[in-house]
Amino acid sequence: MSESRTKLISAFIALLGITVIGTVGLMYFEGLSAFDAFWLTIVSLTTTGYGDIVPQTVAGRLFLLAMLVTGLVIVTYSLGTIINIIVERQFSNQRGNTKMVKAIGNLSNHVIVCGAGRVGGNVADILKAEDTPYVVVELNEELAESMRKGGHLVLQGDATRDEVLHAAGIERAKGIICGLSNDAYNVFVVLTARALNPGLRIVSRAVQPESVAKLRHAGADKIISPDQIGGHRMAMAMLKPTAVELMETLFAPLSLEIQLEEVLISEKSRMANKPVADFFGRGVCEVMLVALIRESGVKMNPAGEEVILPGDVLVLIGSSRDLKMIEATSVV
Numbered sequence: 002m003s004e005s006r007t008k009l010i011s012a013f014i015a016l017l018g019i020t021v022i023g024t025v026g027l028m029y030f031e032g033l034s035a036f037d038a039f040w041l042t043i044v045s046l047t048t049t050g051y052g053d054i055v056p057q058t059v060a061g062r063l064f065l066l067a068m069l070v071t072g073l074v075i076v077t078y079s080l081g082t083i084i085n086i087i088v089e090r091q092f093s094n095q096r097g098n099t100k101m102v103k104a105i106g107n108l109s110n111h112v113i114v115c116g117a118g119r120v121g122g123n124v125a126d127i128l129k130a131e132d133t134p135y136v137v138v139e140l141n142e143e144l145a146e147s148m149r150k151g152g153h154l155v156l157q158g159d160a161t162r163d164e165v166l167h168a169a170g171i172e173r174a175k176g177i178i179c180g181l182s183n184d185a186y187n188v189f190v191v192l193t194a195r196a197l198n199p200g201l202r203i204v205s206r207a208v209q210p211e212s213v214a215k216l217r218h219a220g221a222d223k224i225i226s227p228d229q230i231g232g233h234r235m236a237m238a239m240l241k242p243t244a245v246e247l248m249e250t251l252f253a254p255l256s257l258e259i260q261l262e263e264v265l266i267s268e269k270s271r272m273a274n275k276p277v278a279d280f281f282g283r284g285v286c287e288v289m290l291v292a293l294i295r296e297s298g299v300k301m302n303p304a305g306e307e308v309i310l311p312g313d314v315l316v317l318i319g320s321s322r323d324l325k326m327i328e329a330t331s332v333v
Contacts, residue, residue, distance in 0.1 A: 009086060012079035019046065019075050023068045030061035041065075046072040104154055105170055108134050113169045113177040115160035115190050117141075117148045120206055120227060121180035125153050136169050161189045166197055176202035179221070184212035188219050195220035261291075262324045264315045272315075278305030280327075288319035288327050 023042035027033050033041065033054070041054045045065060056062045111134035114121050121137065125148065128135040137153050138160040139145040145157040158165035160181065171177065177194045179187040187205050194201055205221040207213050208228075216224045238245045266272055272280055281290040293300045293307065294314040300307065309315070317324060 008082045012075075012082045015075045016079050019068065019072045023065075023072070026064045026068065027056070027061065030058060030064050031056050042068070045069055046076055048073075101149075101154065101156065102168070105136050105156060105168065108136060108154075108170050109173040110175045111135055111170065111173070113138060113166070113171060113174050113194075114180060115177065115187075116180040116182070117144050117153075117155065118180065118182055120182075121178070122148070124178055124180055129153065138165060138169055161186055161193065163193060163197065166190075166193060171197050171201070174198065174201060176204065179203070179205040181206065182208065184208050184215070188212070188215050191216055191219040191221045259318065260321050260324055262317050262319075262328065263294075264317060264328050266309055266311055266313045266315065268311045270311070272309045273311045275309055276305060277303050277307045277309060280309075281305075288317050288323045290315060291318055292316040 020039070020042055023046070024035065024038045027038035027041055028035060031038070037054055041056075043049075044051055044054075045068065056065050112128060114124050114128070114135055114137045117125065117137050117139035121139070125135065125137050129152065135154065137145075137148055137155045138158060139148060139155055140157070140159050142157060145155045148155045156165065156169050158168065160166065160179075171194060177190070179190045179194075181187050181190065184207060187207070191203055191205055194203055202223075203221045204223045204225065205216045207216055207224050207226045210226065210229070213224050213226070234245065277290060277293075281288065290303065291301070292315075293303045293309070294316065295310060295312065315327075317327060319327075
């Protein structure tokens with residue numbers, strides 16, 4: 002239990018205790034009803050002093066005097082504790098927000114994840130495992146704080162608002178993932194994001210099948226229906242369990258040995274304008290070239306004499322270590 006929470010509980014117990022003692026004591030010394038004794042206790046502790054009920058006996062006055070002195074100390078301590086906790090929380094939030102804004106300002110070529118629910122949370126976990134720069138935008142304060150505690154960079158705010166997307170660095174981002182649970186919000190985010198950064202890659206969630214066309218018309222590059230994909234995966238797990246297990250292995254986080262990776266060939270790459278056989282094949286490396294993607298189309302299992310061109314995307318399967326070596330070669 003945190004120190005602030007312990008102090009708050011102690012203050013509450015002290016206030017409750019002095020109130021109960023005052024009520025019972027006044028009932029005993031003054032013969033007041035439970036409500037009148039409680040009323041006089043609260044009026045006295047809050048220093049309101051209406052004067053409608055006053056102690057009549059010497060014992061009652063002495064008791065009330067002792068309770069007032071003790072109660073004043075307890076009330077002062079309790080109010081001080083509450084104010085201190087509020088100030089500490091505001092200071093902590095401000096300091097955290099300052100660090101977060103600074104960290105987001107340093108991001109470039111990153112991914113913006115809208116929504117930290119079941120879908121967005123899983124997306125953030127995968128991006129973190131892949132060591133991809135990203136920021137999560139979440140409106141719910143508790144969910145945003147929970148994501149921060151999980152080690153994610155989170156911006157609390159409404160992803161449908163321009164200023165929030167600007168704060169998330171949408172001009173410098175390479176993509177945005179709309180994982181909100183409401184299709185109307187996702188459509189609005191897609192429209193806004195496309196207007197703010199026309200070159201952005203946009204992937205959106207579609208809760209309802211009829212929303213797919215609207216999201217595509219709004220400017221989404223890829224639309225994912227979790228329910229449809231989940232149903233397909235369940236059916237395939239029953240019909241083709243081995244193939245599904247292989248795909249799950251390939252798309253698992255980097256902790257597993259075998260990975261599926263895509264590599265973009267740059268102009269300065271050592272692979273550019275050279276045949277596939279120089280880099281892939283038996284005795285060359287342990288990485289398998291699955292497909293070569295270029296504007297003219299996709300070539301599955303390209304032949305060794307196929308020339309790799311700048312701008313080509315290579316789809317590879319291999320170990321994490323070997324894939325990192327190939328990726329480094331592609332940009333040098």
